[in-house]
Amino acid sequence: MSIKVAINGFGTIGKRVADAVDAQDDMEVVGVTKTGPSFGCDLAVKKGFPLYCTFDDEDRIARFAEQGYECHGGLSALLAIADVVVDCSPGKLGAENLAKYKQADIKYMFQGGEKHALTGLSYTSSANHAENLNAQGTRVVSCNTTGLSRTLVPLYEHCGSLKVECTMVRRAADPGDSKKGPINAIKPVLKVPSHHGPDVITVKPEIEINSLAVAVPTTIMHLHTIIADLPDGHGLSTESILEMWSNTPRVIIMHGEDNRITTTAEVMEMARDIGRKWGDLHEIFVWEDGVNLIGNRLYYFQAIHQESDVIPENVDCIRALMGTEPDWRASVAKTDAAISAYYNC
Numbered sequence: 001m002s003i004k005v006a007i008n009g010f011g012t013i014g015k016r017v018a019d020a021v022d023a024q025d026d027m028e029v030v031g032v033t034k035t036g037p038s039f040g041c042d043l044a045v046k047k048g049f050p051l052y053c054t055f056d057d058e059d060r061i062a063r064f065a066e067q068g069y070e071c072h073g074g075l076s077a078l079l080a081i082a083d084v085v086v087d088c089s090p091g092k093l094g095a096e097n098l099a100k101y102k103q104a105d106i107k108y109m110f111q112g113g114e115k116h117a118l119t120g121l122s123y124t125s126s127a128n129h130a131e132n133l134n135a136q137g138t139r140v141v142s143c144n145t146t147g148l149s150r151t152l153v154p155l156y157e158h159c160g161s162l163k164v165e166c167t168m169v170r171r172a173a174d175p176g177d178s179k180k181g182p183i184n185a186i187k188p189v190l191k192v193p194s195h196h197g198p199d200v201i202t203v204k205p206e207i208e209i210n211s212l213a214v215a216v217p218t219t220i221m222h223l224h225t226i227i228a229d230l231p232d233g234h235g236l237s238t239e240s241i242l243e244m245w246s247n248t249p250r251v252i253i254m255h256g257e258d259n260r261i262t263t264t265a266e267v268m269e270m271a272r273d274i275g276r277k278w279g280d281l282h283e284i285f286v287w288e289d290g291v292n293l294i295g296n297r298l299y300y301f302q303a304i305h306q307e308s309d310v311i312p313e314n315v316d317c318i319r320a321l322m323g324t325e326p327d328w329r330a331s332v333a334k335t336d337a338a339i340s341a342y343y344n345c
């Protein structure tokens, strides 16, 4: 059986999720929504994803045809033919959209721009795939929380406890976004602690974690500086932690100095060489030479491609909600192999 997936919101995240779903052999994109005709519709047409209107009213639907796009109907029509909807609308529209999903009696997934309280359940592949099996709805956590989970969950699983302080050095805006800033300033998030670290608790409540955040004038990646206190008797060394992460899916470890990858600019250039569309980097990048365990205290940096690290998690999450793959590692392997084959990289 092929899982029928609707994508509500075909922007930065939605178009990537659509491609990643299209790459899989156990699911298919039955439609994507746009609020109205715009250049983004051309991509849906090119990919053969049926185009629907975000809203049900006839006037809005008619506007697509006026601009030369075939629109198959409103959101309700799309929800009626899907098994699961991946909500990729801008954050804070969740409550409104959730009511529509409940009315359509369809499984639903939100993104990290929505709060955990909306769904009462959140998701990352490595932390809590099992908890999400067969659930009616959930939220794939944000790019930052996904990144933190990728490296902290295996550490926690080895140690049995973990106390973490981290700082999110956040990109000001996505590359395609002309509305946000700062463009010549560093902007501290004055809500302390920031929501990013504590959001890890929604998928791994056992990890004690707090964070600060600053926004900086760059568009390409977030960078995390992380200090993790391990319990006595952890039995780890800097080398064994690197080994652990080398064996962790969707984490890349590279020596910065040896590979001449010393900033996020080179990380993204390396990502473009991989050959995924949009130059995406689904993996979390950890600088090998920036990891140091001193006594019980671990220091490291990691870089997050904000537009794409959550994309493979969305595919795994679909399998969790549909109950088709109980083993998170098996789902991750399947997702990643299919995406690699899709882009021939």
Ligand SMILES: NC(=O)c1ccc[n+]([C@@H]2O[C@H](COP(=O)([O-])OP(=O)(O)OC[C@H]3O[C@@H](n4cnc5c(N)ncnc54)[C@H](OP(=O)(O)O)[C@@H]3O)[C@@H](O)[C@H]2O)c1
Pocket (backbone or CB within 6 Å): 008, 009, 010, 011, 012, 013, 014, 033, 034, 035, 036, 038, 040, 054, 088, 089, 090, 091, 092, 093, 097, 111, 112, 113, 114, 141, 142, 143, 174, 306, 307, 308, 310
């Ligand atoms: N961008 C990131 O770096 C990133 C990373 C991780 C998670 N997220 C989260 O992912 C979600 C989507 O973010 P994004 O960056 O993809 O946003 P985006 O680029 O602004 O795309 C959002 C899309 O949804 C459409 N839309 C507008 N109103 C809608 C509605 N009522 N219902 C459905 N769709 C609607 C938009 O309009 P049009 O159809 O008019 O284009 C657009 O295509 C947010 O929760 C965000 O926090 C974003």
